[in-house]
Amino acid sequence: MSTTSRRSFLGAVAAAPAAAGSKTGAKAFRARVHPLEGLQREKLKITDVKVTLMSYELKDKAWVTAKQLVWKSDSVLVEIFTDKGIVGIGESSPYAGPEWLKQTIEQSLKPVVLGKNPFDVEHLATAWTGARPSFAAWAGIDAACWDIIGKAVNMPVYKLLATDAPPEPHIRMYASGGVEYAWYKRPEDLIDEAVRHKEEGYTAFKFRIGAEWANCGMTVGKYIPYLHKLREAVGPGMDLMHENNMRLTLAETLELCPVFDELNFRWLEEPVRTNVDGALEDHLKIKAALRKTPISGGESRGNRFEFKEWIDRGAYDIVQPDCNVTGITEAWHIARIANLTGRACCPHNWHGGLTTMANAALVAGIPNRLMLELNQTFNPFKEEIFKDPLVVRKGYMDLPDKPGLGLELTPGVARRFPYLPGNYWKPNPNLPGA
Numbered sequence: 001m002s003t004t005s006r007r008s009f010l011g012a013v014a015a016a017p018a019a020a021g022s023k024t025g026a027k028a029f030r031a032r033v034h035p036l037e038g039l040q041r042e043k044l045k046i047t048d049v050k051v052t053l054m055s056y057e058l059k060d061k062a063w064v065t066a067k068q069l070v071w072k073s074d075s076v077l078v079e080i081f082t083d084k085g086i087v088g089i090g091e092s093s094p095y096a097g098p099e100w101l102k103q104t105i106e107q108s109l110k111p112v113v114l115g116k117n118p119f120d121v122e123h124l125a126t127a128w129t130g131a132r133p134s135f136a137a138w139a140g141i142d143a144a145c146w147d148i149i150g151k152a153v154n155m156p157v158y159k160l161l162a163t164d165a166p167p168e169p170h171i172r173m174y175a176s177g178g179v180e181y182a183w184y185k186r187p188e189d190l191i192d193e194a195v196r197h198k199e200e201g202y203t204a205f206k207f208r209i210g211a212e213w214a215n216c217g218m219t220v221g222k223y224i225p226y227l228h229k230l231r232e233a234v235g236p237g238m239d240l241m242h243e244n245n246m247r248l249t250l251a252e253t254l255e256l257c258p259v260f261d262e263l264n265f266r267w268l269e270e271p272v273r274t275n276v277d278g279a280l281e282d283h284l285k286i287k288a289a290l291r292k293t294p295i296s297g298g299e300s301r302g303n304r305f306e307f308k309e310w311i312d313r314g315a316y317d318i319v320q321p322d323c324n325v326t327g328i329t330e331a332w333h334i335a336r337i338a339n340l341t342g343r344a345c346c347p348h349n350w351h352g353g354l355t356t357m358a359n360a361a362l363v364a365g366i367p368n369r370l371m372l373e374l375n376q377t378f379n380p381f382k383e384e385i386f387k388d389p390l391v392v393r394k395g396y397m398d399l400p401d402k403p404g405l406g407l408e409l410t411p412g413v414a415r416r417f418p419y420l421p422g423n424y425w426k427p428n429p430n431l432p433g434a
Helices: 006-014 016-024 098-113 118-126 134-153 157-161 188-199 220-234 250-262 279-289 304-312 328-340 353-365
Strands: 046-057 063-065 068-070 072-082 087-091 170-176 204-207 239-243 267-269 295-297 372-375 396-398 425-427
Touching (some): 046 098, 072 134, 087 134, 087 353, 134 328, 157 328, 170 353, 188 220, 220 250, 304 328
Antiparallel strands (some): 046 072, 170 396
C-alpha cells in the first residue's frame, strides 16, 4: 500500500498549476488578478429575480444519518432576468430552508439587485456574506449572475475563473455516500456500496459513520475492524475518505487517527464540532496525531474570513466551501487564499445538478483543485432537470465548452417536481431506543 506524507501532499498541490497547463494548453488561459479583470463590461440590467422550490419524495429511497430519516430532496432554483433577454440560473442551499430562502430572496434581496448590472457580482454578493444566514440566500443570486456574465461574453464560467492557471474541464469525481446502511440492520451494505462504486469506475469513495452510535451499541473498538474490512474490499488503489460529520468526540477521533494513517485514508473530514470554544485547537490536536492523513472541512462556512484563521494556523489541509452556501465569487476567494499556502480546495457538493454546475465550474477554474464530490443517494435533481445533464463516466465529469454555466433547464421542470412543505428530515422510527 502506497503512503503519502502531508508534506508530499501539499507539495503536489503546489505543483498543480503546471500539471493543469500541460492538459489544457495556454490558449485557454490568461493570467489575471481577478476573474473579471480585462473583461469587456456589457450594459445589462437585472429586471427580475424568481425563486422556484422543487421537491421529490424519496419513499423507499430514504436515507439515514445520526437520528434522522431523510424523506425528501429539495431544490431551490434561482433565476435572474435581464433587459437583454439573458437569463441566469443558480441555487441556494436547500439546507438553509427552502421557504425561508424564497421569502428572503424575493422580498429582501430582489429589491437590492433590481436595476443593477450582473457584472457587479463582486460588490453585490460579497458585501452581504458576513450576515448569517443570508449568505446562503445570496449564493443563488451570485451563481445566476456568473451564468449571465459568461453568456454575455460567450465564455464558460470556468474559463473566467481560471486566473492563476489554465482551466481543467475534465474533473475527477468521487462517490459520496455511506448513508444507506444501518448498524441496526445490515452494516455490510456500506461495504457493498463501496465495491459498487468501484465497479462503476469511481476511484474514490467518501462515507459517513451511520446511525447514532449510542443507539446502536457502536463503539470505536467495534468500528476499527469494520474499517479494515472496507479497505480490504476495495483494495489499496481506491481512495477512501472518512466523514465524521462533527459527530465524534475528540477522544474518539484521536483513537481512530492511527487507523486512518494505517489504511491510507485520503482525508478525514469535519472530525469534531467547529462551533464551540476550543474547536480550532482540537483540530490542531487531531492534526498532530495524524502522520499523513490530511484534515478537510468548512462546508458550512460562508465567507473567506471564516476560513482564514483555520487556513493560516493549519487546521485545514483541504478547504471545502460550497458554492450554494458561499456563492461562486466567495468560493473563488477562499480557494485562492488556500492556494497561497499550498492547500487544496475540494468543494462540498451534496445536493443536485444546480449545485454541481456551480461547484464544477469552480473546480475546473482553480489551480488547487483536487476532486469534486457527487452525492450518491437517489436524487432526480442531479440529472433530470437539464436538457443535457452533467454525467460521470469512468469516475470523471467533462464540463461543456458552452457560455455561462453551460446548462439549460428542461421545460416544465417545476411542474414535474412540486414543492413538498416541511423539513427534509424526520426522527428515524427504526432507530433502536429512539
